[in-house]
Amino acid sequence: KPFKNPNYKSTKKYKSFKQVLTMEKATTYPIDFPTYWSMEAPPSILPQPKYCDITGFEAPYTDPKTNLRYHNMEVYQHIQQLPRGTEQQYLELRNAHVVLK
Template sequence: MAKSNKTSRSSGGPAAKRAKLDDTATPTSSPPHSRRSSDPPSTRHNPQVQQAISTAEVVQRLEISSVAKPFKSASYVPPKAIKKLKQMAALERMMDVGVDFPTYWSIQAPPSLMPQKKYCDITGLEAPYTDPKTSLRYHNSDVYQFIRTLQPQHVQMYLELRNAAVKL
């Protein structure tokens, strides 16, 4: 019984499948000179393999690398590789810089050139608007309506939180 299982397995292997495909494949209508004599018999009669071989031959004949590429600038230089923060920090530790020189590891840095962001006194979101009467900053019209209902002592408390308290 075990012997018959081995023979049935060997008959269903890749070689048997290849032979079965060769028997069922129809011969191609391409001329005999396009076939290579070095190809195994299974690839000579398979149309898909013949098409792949002919496509590969066409690509080899084109030699795309030798064709001039007018869309590419001759003066183009690829950008430098971006260093990761860990790499930059390691380089800074190895450098001998003064204490006053700002680095990624020092807290001291020059002042920002960007304008300081303004935040809403009520919600904490960015505040593009300022109430001219109370000088409270607000995010949108809903917050503005809330500001209009505030008593003066509450307005003063919000301004004190921002360190902009002015006695009204």
């Protein structure tokens, strides 16, 4: 009972992250064995977040006419005032622009 005995000394030694990595490097593991050096994860099952093309905030809405994503009504009004062709420049930033061949 370590919290009651004032002379108690722990026999367990803690290792730093660096020590764990060097120990892991020294041992040989199979190729498919997960280690700290091979931190590969499968693709996320969560949907990717959508961001506003104008402001960069989260975009719950998409303009059906231009396919631009927008954050709120103020941004939507700004999108409607854009000259023709400008929306393609915004869409090009996220690789969603129309390419005619």
